[in-house]
Amino acid sequence: MYKKALTDVKIRSLKVKDKPYELMDGDGLILRVAKSGTKTWIHKFKIYYKPSSITLGNYPSLSISKARRMRDDNKVLTRQKIHPKHHLQNMNTSNKTFKEVFYEWYDFTVDEWAESTAKGVIGRMEKHILPYVGSAPIGSINTDTIIEVLMKIQRKGTIDTSNKVRGIVKRIFGYCTLFKLIKSDPTLAISSNMFKKTQSKNYPSFTNQKDIATLIKNVNNYDKSISVSKALKLAPHIFLRPGEIAGLTWDEVYFDDKVIRIPEERMKMNRVHLIPMSDLVFNTLTELHSYDFGSKFVFPSTASSSGHITPESLRSAIRSIGYTNDEFTTHSFRSVFSTRLHETGMFNSDAIELQLAHAPGSKVKRTYNHAEHLEERRKIMEYWSSYLYDLKKN
Numbered sequence: 001m002y003k004k005a006l007t008d009v010k011i012r013s014l015k016v017k018d019k020p021y022e023l024m025d026g027d028g029l030i031l032r033v034a035k036s037g038t039k040t041w042i043h044k045f046k047i048y049y050k051p052s053s054i055t056l057g058n059y060p061s062l063s064i065s066k067a068r069r070m071r072d073d074n075k076v077l078t079r080q081k082i083h084p085k086h087h088l089q090n091m092n093t094s095n096k097t098f099k100e101v102f103y104e105w106y107d108f109t110v111d112e113w114a115e116s117t118a119k120g121v122i123g124r125m126e127k128h129i130l131p132y133v134g135s136a137p138i139g140s141i142n143t144d145t146i147i148e149v150l151m152k153i154q155r156k157g158t159i160d161t162s163n164k165v166r167g168i169v170k171r172i173f174g175y176c177t178l179f180k181l182i183k184s185d186p187t188l189a190i191s192s193n194m195f196k197k198t199q200s201k202n203y204p205s206f207t208n209q210k211d212i213a214t215l216i217k218n219v220n221n222y223d224k225s226i227s228v229s230k231a232l233k234l235a236p237h238i239f240l241r242p243g244e245i246a247g248l249t250w251d252e253v254y255f256d257d258k259v260i261r262i263p264e265e266r267m268k269m270n271r272v273h274l275i276p277m278s279d280l281v282f283n284t285l286t287e288l289h290s291y292d293f294g295s296k297f298v299f300p301s302t303a304s305s306s307g308h309i310t311p312e313s314l315r316s317a318i319r320s321i322g323y324t325n326d327e328f329t330t331h332s333f334r335s336v337f338s339t340r341l342h343e344t345g346m347f348n349s350d351a352i353e354l355q356l357a358h359a360p361g362s363k364v365k366r367t368y369n370h371a372e373h374l375e376e377r378r379k380i381m382e383y384w385s386s387y388l389y390d391l392k393k394n
Contacts, residue, residue: 005025006023006064011039014033014039016033016035018035020032020033021033022042025064025067025068027075028043028071029042029043030042030043039058039059040059041055041058042056043084045078045084046078047081048081052083054074056071057070057178061178066108069108096138096181097134097135097137097138098129098130098134098137098172099134100138101138101172101175101176101181102125102129102130102172104175105171105175105176106122108175109171116265124161124168128149128153128161128165132152133146133149138176138182139183141186142186143187145186146169146186147194150162150165150166150169151195153165163195166190166195173187174187206328206332207336207339213391215236215336216236216388218323219232219233219236219321220233222317222321225302225309226291227299227301228299228313231245231246231248231309231314232314232317232318234284235314236337236388237280237281237384237385237388238275239334239337239356240275240357241331241334241357242311242314242330243311244262244268244273245299245330246299246313247297247308248260248298248299248308249296249298250296250298253289253298259274260274261274267357268357271357273357274374274377275381276374276377276380276382278381278382278384279382281381281385295308314330315330318330337356338352340387341380341384346383347383348376350373351373351376351380355381
């Protein structure tokens, strides 16, 4: 395994010299720095026992990870005695359809995404774009055609979907430009001002302590389905998003460490999320585990032996205890926690946001916070459960 010698930090710090120079990354991948400062990725290899090379693209338009992937793709070709330049020329002269290019781009990019993101990309494109332009040659698609299809999505009222699809299409044509599949990018003339903006969603919530106390008492009086009942009672204490709490598995509950660990593929922000268990949460989950329903899910479904409760079942439970959708939702537990905890001034704001699975600051800062704030987050969770317990008693 080669050593990845180059990093973004190192590349950005490179100085211009009187003559061009090269830096090795590994397995024949080289970064050439010109006198002008232009940084170009070059892959050097042997084919038919003779040295050869191919220019991949310029940094930073072509990132380190993608340059390495292109190098690895070239290695596969050379093992088959196919010169990468010839392969690229054949690609450029082929009359590929938008659908073919989309799946090619998808395979090129999918490793960067969480599983939920990958499924979302496929679903949106197969529903909203491929039926209309999938069979069209990639080079024949112009700006007006793309705008027409995007406007068709927007007229259906799905503004968020329209904006997400527009982002995907722009990335596909960026890929086509990078690999010279098209002469010009038709999405460059498309401005975001042409489309409606996604409206941010504000969830209803309670800020008055008396209203919160009444809510907690009503939640604790709910006693229909045991799975829904326990999930609803835990929701104010762990404030996961509805889908995250409904799909909680026993593999994610670490009793020895008193922590719940949700993997990144189940989280909206695509990052592992830790929830320190307060004594109340620990005791509730211990009791629930002793029932041994024979399911991998903490809150198994009564309708399916292999499934779990749904977010809708939690919303229905909240409706049944007397709250309308305009008054309170499952998601609102998060807002109550955030507002009240910030108001106390007792805890670090970053620690509170991390416990909500938000991510303040840069990637470096997020990594630091993840490590440094865990003990404080344990104190936050214990404080919050005690606060809610006291409200319920009074």
